[in-house]
Amino acid sequence: MAIAYPHLIGSQKSATETGMILSPSSPSRSPRILTQDELKKIAAYKAVEYVESDMVIGLGTGSTARHAVDRIGELLRQGKLKNIVGIPTSKVTYDQAKSLGIPLSDLDSHPVLDLAIDGADEVDPYLNLVKGRGGSLLREKMVEGACKKFVVIVDESKLVNNLGGSGLAMPVEVVPFCCKFTAQRLQMLFEEAGCVAKLRTCENGEPFVTDNMNYIVELFFKREIGDLKAASDAILRLPGVVEHGMFLDMATTLIIAGECGVIVKDKEDSGSHRR
Numbered sequence: 001m002a003i004a005y006p007h008l009i010g011s012q013k014s015a016t017e018t019g020m021i022l023s024p025s026s027p028s029r030s031p032r033i034l035t036q037d038e039l040k041k042i043a044a045y046k047a048v049e050y051v052e053s054d055m056v057i058g059l060g061t062g063s064t065a066r067h068a069v070d071r072i073g074e075l076l077r078q079g080k081l082k083n084i085v086g087i088p089t090s091k092v093t094y095d096q097a098k099s100l101g102i103p104l105s106d107l108d109s110h111p112v113l114d115l116a117i118d119g120a121d122e123v124d125p126y127l128n129l130v131k132g133r134g135g136s137l138l139r140e141k142m143v144e145g146a147c148k149k150f151v152v153i154v155d156e157s158k159l160v161n162n163l164g165g166s167g168l169a170m171p172v173e174v175v176p177f178c179c180k181f182t183a184q185r186l187q188m189l190f191e192e193a194g195c196v197a198k199l200r201t202c203e204n205g206e207p208f209v210t211d212n213m214n215y216i217v218e219l220f221f222k223r224e225i226g227d228l229k230a231a232s233d234a235i236l237r238l239p240g241v242v243e244h245g246m247f248l249d250m251a252t253t254l255i256i257a258g259e260c261g262v263i264v265k266d267k268e269d270s271g272s273h274r275r
Contacts, residue, residue, distance in 0.1 A: 039155035043257035060118025073100025090136040113147035132245035156258030169218035182240035194222030
């Protein structure tokens, strides 16, 4: 699927070379196929190059963000980073960061963050995101909405022409009370887009419960949902909805690992969000 670029892992080269593809340093090296997880790791390690000592950092949740948290912990142990404070976006990330010795705090103590690093489930050409398929969307949005710079890390499989375009779920966090009623209203809201709303359940058939003791309704779209800001506002106006997984105009930098190497794309190169 992709050519391995082992020299990118831990590279000290600046990640501000916006939109540039970083090529292999040794053309004679035999290429091999990279797994999706290896691509995620490459993107995550590149993102950590933005981290500096004395920063307050939002620590994302998910399979891609996990690599970034591991790398930050490694650099702290090596003494290459100092006085870092992490703000975790889930209980899972809290436990991971704590096990790595990363000092942790919260938004009450640090209402403004220097940087946040997290993955995404979908990214459109305007750097709008779908996040939260792991169920941590509320805390992710709170933390990443409070940072000066939000670096998003993905492999190229997460790129879509429009949000919802992957055919996978767009999560909406809802209160447990009458959750089926709320799901029905969400489905009706996007009837023209062929929306199907389903309550997320665990393997035992019980509803999936978020860190905030809420449920997740998953929205599946057959057609484009149209104006993203209008869709966001309409979802949030429904009683029973806590938050949705569209992260609009929040990402400042996108790092993509794929078969051509690593691409760094900044918000100013992407235009405004799609309408």
